[in-house]
Amino acid sequence: MGHRLMADSASVSRAGEGQTAADPAEIAFNDVVKRYPGRERAAVEKLSFTVPPGEICVLIGPSGCGKTTALKMVNRLITITEGDITIDGKSVRGLELTHLRRGIGYVFQQIGLFPHMTIESNIGAVPRLLGWSKPRIRQRAGELLELVGLDPSSDLKRYPGEFSGGQQQRIGVARAMAADPPIMLMDEPFGAIDPIARDRLQNDFLRLHRQVRKTVIFVTHDIDEAIKMGDRIAIMRDGHLIQMAPADEVLAKPVNEFVASFVGADRGLKRLRVRTLEDIELEPAPSDGGKAPVITRENSLHNALSLMLAEGTTQLAVTDGDGTVVGGVTLETITHLIAPADEAART
Amino acid sequence: MTALLQPLFAAAGPVIPTYAKASNCIIQNKQFCAKWFFDNFSSRFEPRLIEHLQLTAIAIGVGAVIAFTAAIIAYKQDWFETPFSLLSAFLYTIPSLAFFELMVPITGINRFSAEIALTSYTLLILFRNALTGLRGVPQSAIEAAEAMGLTSRQRLLRVELPLALPAIMAGVRIATVTTISLTTVAAYIGAGGLGAPIFDAIQTGFKTEFVGAGVLAILLALVVDILLVIVQRLITPWSRRRVRVA
Numbered sequence: 231m232g233h234r235l236m237a238d239s240a241s242v243s244r245a246g247e248g249q250t251a252a253d254p255a256e257i258a259f260n261d262v263v264k265r266y267p268g269r270e271r272a273a274v275e276k277l278s279f280t281v282p283p284g285e286i287c288v289l290i291g292p293s294g295c296g297k298t299t300a301l302k303m304v305n306r307l308i309t310i311t312e313g314d315i316t317i318d319g320k321s322v323r324g325l326e327l328t329h330l331r332r333g334i335g336y337v338f339q340q341i342g343l344f345p346h347m348t349i350e351s352n353i354g355a356v357p358r359l360l361g362w363s364k365p366r367i368r369q370r371a372g373e374l375l376e377l378v379g380l381d382p383s384s385d386l387k388r389y390p391g392e393f394s395g396g397q398q399q400r401i402g403v404a405r406a407m408a409a410d411p412p413i414m415l416m417d418e419p420f421g422a423i424d425p426i427a428r429d430r431l432q433n434d435f436l437r438l439h440r441q442v443r444k445t446v447i448f449v450t451h452d453i454d455e456a457i458k459m460g461d462r463i464a465i466m467r468d469g470h471l472i473q474m475a476p477a478d479e480v481l482a483k484p485v486n487e488f489v490a491s492f493v494g495a496d497r498g499l500k501r502l503r504v505r506t507l508e509d510i511e512l513e514p515a516p517s518d519g520g521k522a523p524v525i526t527r528e529n530s531l532h533n534a535l536s537l538m539l540a541e542g543t544t545q546l547a548v549t550d551g552d553g554t555v556v557g558g559v560t561l562e563t564i565t566h567l568i569a570p571a572d573e574a575a576r577t
Numbered sequence: 578m579t580a581l582l583q584p585l586f587a588a589a590g591p592v593i594p595t596y597a598k599a600s601n602c603i604i605q606n607k608q609f610c611a612k613w614f615f616d617n618f619s620s621r622f623e624p625r626l627i628e629h630l631q632l633t634a635i636a637i638g639v640g641a642v643i644a645f646t647a648a649i650i651a652y653k654q655d656w657f658e659t660p661f662s663l664l665s666a667f668l669y670t671i672p673s674l675a676f677f678e679l680m681v682p683i684t685g686i687n688r689f690s691a692e693i694a695l696t697s698y699t700l701l702i703l704f705r706n707a708l709t710g711l712r713g714v715p716q717s718a719i720e721a722a723e724a725m726g727l728t729s730r731q732r733l734l735r736v737e738l739p740l741a742l743p744a745i746m747a748g749v750r751i752a753t754v755t756t757i758s759l760t761t762v763a764a765y766i767g768a769g770g771l772g773a774p775i776f777d778a779i780q781t782g783f784k785t786e787f788v789g790a791g792v793l794a795i796l797l798a799l800v801v802d803i804l805l806v807i808v809q810r811l812i813t814p815w816s817r818r819r820v821r822v823a
Contacts, residue, residue: 305724331726342721346739346815356725389815415724 254283254445255412257304261313264299264469273299275469276313281462283412284443288460290450291492296469297449301415304447305334317413332356335406335414335444339421341398343390349375349401350386356409374404377441379434396427403435407442416448420455432458453493457481457500465489478504482568501568502532507548510567512557515547522547527556531564603785610785621774621786626793629770632760633801635692637753640699645745647700648707649733658708665700673698673759677766691760691768698759699752706748710741743816746809750802757798761790771797 257280264274274296281287289297302308304315306322315322322330343352351358353374354367362370372382378400390398399419406414420428432455439446450456456463457477464474473485481501484490494500507527516522523541525534526549534546544561602610614622644665651658671679673694680690714737722732738745764772771794778787810817 307720307724328726328728331724334724336721336724338717338720338724340715340717340720342715342717342719344718344721344736344740345715346736346742346813355722355727359726359731391815 253412254443255318256283257281257287257413257445257447258316258319259300259313260316262300262303262310262315263312264296264303264308265311272311272469274303277466277469277471278313279464279471279474281445281447283445285461286439286446286448286459288448288450288456288463289466290453290456290463291466291472293451294468295466297451297466298417299469300466301417301447301449304413304415305331305336328359332359332409333411333413335408335411336417337399337402337406337414337419338417339419341395341402341422343398343401343405345390348387348389349380352390352401353405353408355405360409370408371404374407375401377407377438378404380404394427396423396431399423399431400434403438407444410442412445414444414446416446418449418451421450421452428455435459454500454503457504465492498568499532502535502564503530505567506530507534507559510559510563512548512559513563514558515555516545516558520547522558524549524555525559526551531567534559535561535564606782606784608784609788613785614789622771622789622793625769625771625773625790626797628768629757629760629772629794629797632688632691632695632763632768632770633753633756636695636699636756636760637749639692640696640703640752641749643696644700644703645707648704648711651704651708652711652737661704662701665697665704668697669701671697673762674765677763681766686767688768690766691763695756695759695763699756702752702755703745703748706751707741707745710744710748711737713744714740742813743809746805746813750805750809753805754798754802757794757801761794 259277259279262274262277263272265272277296277300279287289300291297299308303310304317304322306327310323317325344355347355350368350371353371354362357367357370368386371386375382375385380397380400385393390401393401403419420431423431436459448456448459450459460477462474463477463480465472465480467488473480473489475483478501480489481493481497481504484493484497490497507525507529510531522545523537523543524547525537528551537546538544538561546559547555548557548559550556600610600612603613647657647661651661668676676694676697677691680693684690684693718736718740719732722736727735760768760770761772761775764770764776771790774786774790775794778784778790
């Protein structure tokens with residue numbers, strides 16, 4: 231597997247030190263079918279796609295499209311009718327069930343923390359099954375709690391009932407990562423959390439994912455969340471995979487009317503969210519003697535456009551983190567970046 | 578109460594035990610003579626109190642083993658619920674005095690007969706509460722446990738039973754208090770316990786003995802119930818914590 235840890239993860243001790251299990255794995259669906267007895271239409275029909283190691287693949291589609299069913303077949307919470315799912319080439323059907331599941335982190339909307347266990351015991355649930363020592367579990371739980379933005383010194387001995395929904399899901403994410411599984415399955419993990427906390431959780435999870443690479447399958451019905459979270463987006467309908475591509479491509483070139491309407495009429499605007507000013511070639515800084523509004527490079531094109539509209543201008547000065555002006559961006563640049571792909575999609 | 582029962586058990590007038598230098602209180606057979614009660618506590622009441630506790634503990638212990646096993650089976654196999662419910666409900670409806678009497682030809686006049694009846698009465702409450710508790714375990718906790726790769730046995734021991742504990746303990750409390758009260762009747766077939774002095778007193782009309790044993794039975798029920806509440810709090814520390822922040 232090619233994906234190694236990034237340098238900034240040095241602060242996170244690897245639970246599976248010296249074990250290949252800690253490396254992200256490749257997940258492949260091969261003609262996977264799920265049929266329920268007594269129902270004419272298959273819940274999932276001949277689903278085939280591959281999630282490369284370390285990527286976040288978002289499954290999205292209207293309710294009943296089979297996205298959750300597909301997700302739950304990976305850890306066999308739902309049994310596969312036909313076809314196969316492989317993890318690094320090994321069939322999930324051939325693996326012992328408990329072994330398979332202990333190697334997959336699972337986060338879902340209902341969170342499912344054990345109310346009778348302290349946070350430490352919740353996070354330590356899988357490590358305990360794997361026979362880790364108590365001090366090692368405690369240390370790991372503390373690390374993870376810190377990683378998800380909670381305070382180990384005060385929170386480890388508390389019970390889940392003492393935390394808000396957003397905090398509980400942070401603990402849920404920490405618990406899923408406890409034994410450093412190569413794979414995480416996330417079934418609408420932030421769906422029941424209020425919008426502000428959800429936004430923070432999404433950002434924190436992305437930051438976390440950059441640190442500790444996992445192969446993630448992420449189910450959502452929220453297209454904005456899909457665009458934000460997914461390295462790739464797989465759009466499903468009626469059990470079929472309709473399109474699978476990076477977010478920008480899905481927005482720029484929806485394969486059909488269904489995808490176009492699913493991603494929304496404002497898909498042009500949405501594309502602006504996908505790219506930041508770091509992703510584009512900047513123009514020379516505006517030569518107006520510093521009158522142009524200033525924006526930092528890590529902002530999305532969406533924010534840049536928004537600032538132009540708010541300031542009633544067509545050009546901005548772009549600065550790096552230190553506040554040094556490194557270039558400029560104009561309305562024309564932004565429209566050009568978006569337009570050609572759209573033209574191509576229409577033809 | 579004594580006045581009501583006297584015609585049944587003691588047609589003659591009160592027969593007060595003749596003790597040397599009986600106090601006025603005893604001679605007049607007042608409602609409760611505290612001095613006599615405390616003087617005779619260790620010889621006449623304490624052994625009965627201990628017997629009473631033993632009778633109750635054995636009934637609850639055996640009843641719990643049977644009822645909890647049945648509840649776990651019914652939790653895993655739905656069909657088992659109805660037959661066991663019917664059986665335990667049927668046993669529960671038999672009038673206690675009749676039940677004790679019914680056991681006599683089969684198992685004799687002894688503690689064993691009494692324990693069979695007392696145990697039978699605990700089943701319905703213990704079973705119902707345990708099953709309700711198990712079924713009330715949040716589906717999300719079960720799904721999480723399953724997805725973590727807990728075997729069904731680990732799930733039962735580490736997740737489902739601990740989460741059912743508040744309901745199970747509620748059942749144990751009700752069953753224990755009920756059994757303490759029922760055990761007094763078990764003295765009717767020679768099982769001993771605090772019922773023995775009560776039956777004695779009904780025969781003799783000796784009010785102090787009657788009131789003393791009766792009050793002891795009530796106090797026993799109250800104290801045991803309080804102890805069980807403390808135990809419940811100790812083993813379910815999580816159930817009292819509330820959301821700290823919104």
